[in-house]
Amino acid sequence: MSLFSFCKWMAEWTAQKMLIPIFEFQEGLFPPFTNPAGSIADWLGTDGGITTLAWLYAVNIAFAVGMTNLILVIHLERKIAARIQDRRGPMLSFRSFRELGEDLAGSAPSWKFKENYAGIGILQNLADGIKAIAKELIVPAKADKFLFTMGPIIFISSSVFLLVLFPLSDRFAASSAPAGLMVIMAAFSIAPIGVLTSGWASNNKYSMIGGMRSAAQLMSYEIPLLLSMAGVFLMAGSYDPVVIVEQQQASSWFFGIPIWNFIPQFIGFIVFMICILAEVERVPFDLPEAEAELVEGWTTEYSGIRYMFFLMAEYIRGFAGAAVATILFLGGWAGPWPIPPEIWFLTKVYLIIIFWIFIRWSVPRIRTDQILELGWKKLLPLSLINLLIVIFMVEIYPYFSEIVSLPEVF
Amino acid sequence: MAEMWISMGPQHPMTHGLWTLKVKVDGETIVDADPELGYLHRSVEKMGERRKYFMNTTLTDRLCYASSTTWTHCYVNTVEELMKVEVPQRAKYIRTIMLELQRLASHLMWAGAYMPDLGHITGALYFWRDRELFLNLLEAPSGSRLLYNYIRIGGVKRDLPDGFEAKTERVMKLFEQRLDEYADLFENSKIFRMRTEDVGKFTASQAQNLGITGPNLRGCGTKFDLRKHDAYEIYDEVDWDIQTREAGPGYGDCFSRYMVRIDEMKESVRIIRDCFKKMPAGPTLASQIPVRAQGEAFRRTEDSRGEALMYVVGDGSDRPYRWKIKSPMFTTISACPHYLKGYKVADIPAIMGSIDICIGETDK
Numbered sequence: 001m002s003l004f005s006f007c008k009w010m011a012e013w014t015a016q017k018m019l020i021p022i023f024e025f026q027e028g029l030f031p032p033f034t035n036p037a038g039s040i041a042d043w044l045g046t047d048g049g050i051t052t053l054a055w056l057y058a059v060n061i062a063f064a065v066g067m068t069n070l071i072l073v074i075h076l077e078r079k080i081a082a083r084i085q086d087r088r089g090p091m092l093s094f095r096s097f098r099e100l101g102e103d104l105a106g107s108a109p110s111w112k113f114k115e116n117y118a119g120i121g122i123l124q125n126l127a128d129g130i131k132a133i134a135k136e137l138i139v140p141a142k143a144d145k146f147l148f149t150m151g152p153i154i155f156i157s158s159s160v161f162l163l164v165l166f167p168l169s170d171r172f173a174a175s176s177a178p179a180g181l182m183v184i185m186a187a188f189s190i191a192p193i194g195v196l197t198s199g200w201a202s203n204n205k206y207s208m209i210g211g212m213r214s215a216a217q218l219m220s221y222e223i224p225l226l227l228s229m230a231g232v233f234l235m236a237g238s239y240d241p242v243v244i245v246e247q248q249q250a251s252s253w254f255f256g257i258p259i260w261n262f263i264p265q266f267i268g269f270i271v272f273m274i275c276i277l278a279e280v281e282r283v284p285f286d287l288p289e290a291e292a293e294l295v296e297g298w299t300t301e302y303s304g305i306r307y308m309f310f311l312m313a314e315y316i317r318g319f320a321g322a323a324v325a326t327i328l329f330l331g332g333w334a335g336p337w338p339i340p341p342e343i344w345f346l347t348k349v350y351l352i353i354i355f356w357i358f359i360r361w362s363v364p365r366i367r368t369d370q371i372l373e374l375g376w377k378k379l380l381p382l383s384l385i386n387l388l389i390v391i392f393m394v395e396i397y398p399y400f401s402e403i404v405s406l407p408e409v410f
Numbered sequence: 411m412a413e414m415w416i417s418m419g420p421q422h423p424m425t426h427g428l429w430t431l432k433v434k435v436d437g438e439t440i441v442d443a444d445p446e447l448g449y450l451h452r453s454v455e456k457m458g459e460r461r462k463y464f465m466n467t468t469l470t471d472r473l474c475y476a477s478s479t480t481w482t483h484c485y486v487n488t489v490e491e492l493m494k495v496e497v498p499q500r501a502k503y504i505r506t507i508m509l510e511l512q513r514l515a516s517h518l519m520w521a522g523a524y525m526p527d528l529g530h531i532t533g534a535l536y537f538w539r540d541r542e543l544f545l546n547l548l549e550a551p552s553g554s555r556l557l558y559n560y561i562r563i564g565g566v567k568r569d570l571p572d573g574f575e576a577k578t579e580r581v582m583k584l585f586e587q588r589l590d591e592y593a594d595l596f597e598n599s600k601i602f603r604m605r606t607e608d609v610g611k612f613t614a615s616q617a618q619n620l621g622i623t624g625p626n627l628r629g630c631g632t633k634f635d636l637r638k639h640d641a642y643e644i645y646d647e648v649d650w651d652i653q654t655r656e657a658g659p660g661y662g663d664c665f666s667r668y669m670v671r672i673d674e675m676k677e678s679v680r681i682i683r684d685c686f687k688k689m690p691a692g693p694t695l696a697s698q699i700p701v702r703a704q705g706e707a708f709r710r711t712e713d714s715r716g717e718a719l720m721y722v723v724g725d726g727s728d729r730p731y732r733w734k735i736k737s738p739m740f741t742t743i744s745a746c747p748h749y750l751k752g753y754k755v756a757d758i759p760a761i762m763g764s765i766d767i768c769i770g771e772t773d774k
Contacts, residue, residue: 293423
């Protein structure tokens with residue numbers, strides 16, 4: 001059963017059992033023509049109403065799954081970073097709750113937990129969220145207030161949009177656009193507008209330089225990124241994630257073991273991984289918010305939940321970037337049978353994220369001119385070479401193999 | 411983008427203390443720079459004139475929070491010359507050991523502070539983890555971890571505790587292993603070299619004209635170290651070499667300064683080992699220490715950051731008549747427009763971090 005059929009079943013059930021009776025009851029309370037409840041009940045009974053409701057459910061489920069993964073990713077980052085740095089990381093335990101209770105009540109509470117019970121440091125995220133919401137939202141006196149407020153909204157909304165765009169498997173998908181990956185990349189490239197907006201509106205030199213750097217970086221890395229993706233699209237002949245994964249699974253080179261795209265398109269894979277790191281602004285490429293020289297870059301003037309939105313959106317973008325890399329090059333949700341495809345997909349995504357976390361905590365930051373040089377002088381030619389190889393494999397070799405009857409290799 | 415002034419400081423992640431660096435940028439390129447010092451001025455020299463000679467060691471400890479023993483030692487050395495005190499041989503060895511331990515702690519503090527400047531936060535925690543080991547060693551004889559007040563006029567406060575040599579040897583062995591491990595993370599790392607090589611360059615003659623001393627000068631290939639050239643304590647009796655970078659392409663940049671300090675740490679370990687080997691038994695404090703002094707004296711010592719110079723005038727009373735401190739970092743920071751111009755904004759923390767700023771001694 002796919003996510004959508006499950007949601008449709010759920011929508012039918014809720015509409016028939018709950019929503020339509022409620023609206024009909026409301027309709028009975030007031031005379032017709034003053035109350036739209038009756039027409040809503042009628043619409044919910046139709047196929048279109050059920051489908052709309054089902055999409056709503058599907059999007060919400062995908063969003064919930066994405067946000068859960070976001071919390072896990074943030075926790076994972078903190079824990080792995082701490083282990084790399086010879087620390088323990090967030091170690092919030094029930095014992096600290098007890099101590100908090102003792103502080104508040106002035107005496108030891110009657111309930112007892114095992115001493116030193118550790119392992120729920122993930123609640124640190126919750127504490128951070130509460131802290132961020134509780135803080136004052138400061139708008140600088142000479143800032144452009146409208147744009148200053150719009151910046152985080154553009155950034156977080158385009159990032160949350162990403163969460164519902166990629167499928168976890170061919171059955172677990174909230175969106176099934178034929179141009180799925182193009183839509184994802186379009187959503188990715190909305191973010192620079194938010195960055196530039198907030199950098200400019202803050203009326204701060206650090207913010208402005210950070211925003212400019214971000215815009216320059218994202219624009220120059222978009223091109224090799226899309227070119228390295230073009231090879232995959234050419235091989236699959238589609239922008240649809242489902243088709244791309246099926247193509248990877250179908251292309252078997254030896255003994256029936258599928259060859260995922262990262263082997264024939266190794267150059268493209270490397271280029272893509274570097275570019276997506278720059279796209280999601282993680283450490284070797286996080287110079288828009290280089291805290292050493294630009295304080296916090298374009299987020300310098302933001303406080304409270306707006307700053308939290310930026311942090312959250314970065315992790316969402318990281319998660320989405322890893323998901324795109326998995327779909328394009330690592331065979332998506334394909335994997336041996338007993339483990340469900342959604343778990344395979346998330347496993348691959350998490351492996352990429354862990355790899356990124358290791359990179360983040362073991363390399364310094366690159367300079368602006370170096371990052372642009374890398375993008376334009378190295379990655380762009382490499383992605384073009386990758387594209388040429390794919391064209392040879394997909395178009396030229398089959399064409400000549402038909403004429404002179406070459407063995408079928410690709 | 412038009413040219414504009416950016417004010418970095420007094421509170422900015424790059425500054426490592428309280429000072430302001432005003433940079434004029436054209437886009438991302440630095441056109442001009444203007445350092446502003448004096449936020450941390452505590453008038454140490456004037457305060458010293460109101461205190462007795464032996465009281466001033468508490469002030470000199472507070473000159474530099476990363477390297478307090480070396481400053482106390484510089485003052486004590488000057489006053490000893492003024493009072494003509496003969497220091498026992500064992501005290502000289504203990505002083506040398508403490509100075510080198512302090513140099514190790516100071517250089518590790520610098521290395522740890524330099525890594526976040528380049529965006530490498532893990533490096534900070536690694537180096538500061540090792541610094542803890544040396545702070546423990548400094549704590550063992552002196553009893554404190556930051557402001558030791560261990561070196562006194564006429565010797566040291568007390569003898570080294572039992573088992574200090576074995577403990578030091580253990581720490582130094584571990585430290586040497588770890589330095590080899592870190593080599594892959596830092597000096598052999600491509601990105602680290604991209605950030606530090608050919609950045610913030612100055613030549614040896616430029617450095618000499620600007621008054622830049624210490625590891626920053628040795629990073630340019632100049633073989634100049636006061637521990638050799640104006641030897642004090644027992645630096646001329648132990649085996650060690652001045653660490654410099656070979657003159658050639660890429661010398662005098664941030665990377666060469668980093669490497670000089672790493673090599674100096676290895677050299678400090680060598681000095682400490684040799685000191686333990688040659689250390690004689692005997693008293694650790696001179697038997698007769700005068701309270702009053704007449705005349706004038708100056709000494710220069712090799713601080714962790716460069717040439718520290720102190721000048722003390724005594725008028726026959728128990729307090730100095732005049733006390734002048736020459737800080738190595740004051741001249742180095744003042745010269746920053748010369749080595750910042752032409753580089754990018756992102757290079758500012760890389761360059762200013764590489765010269766090892768300590769505002770405590772700069773502003774005095």
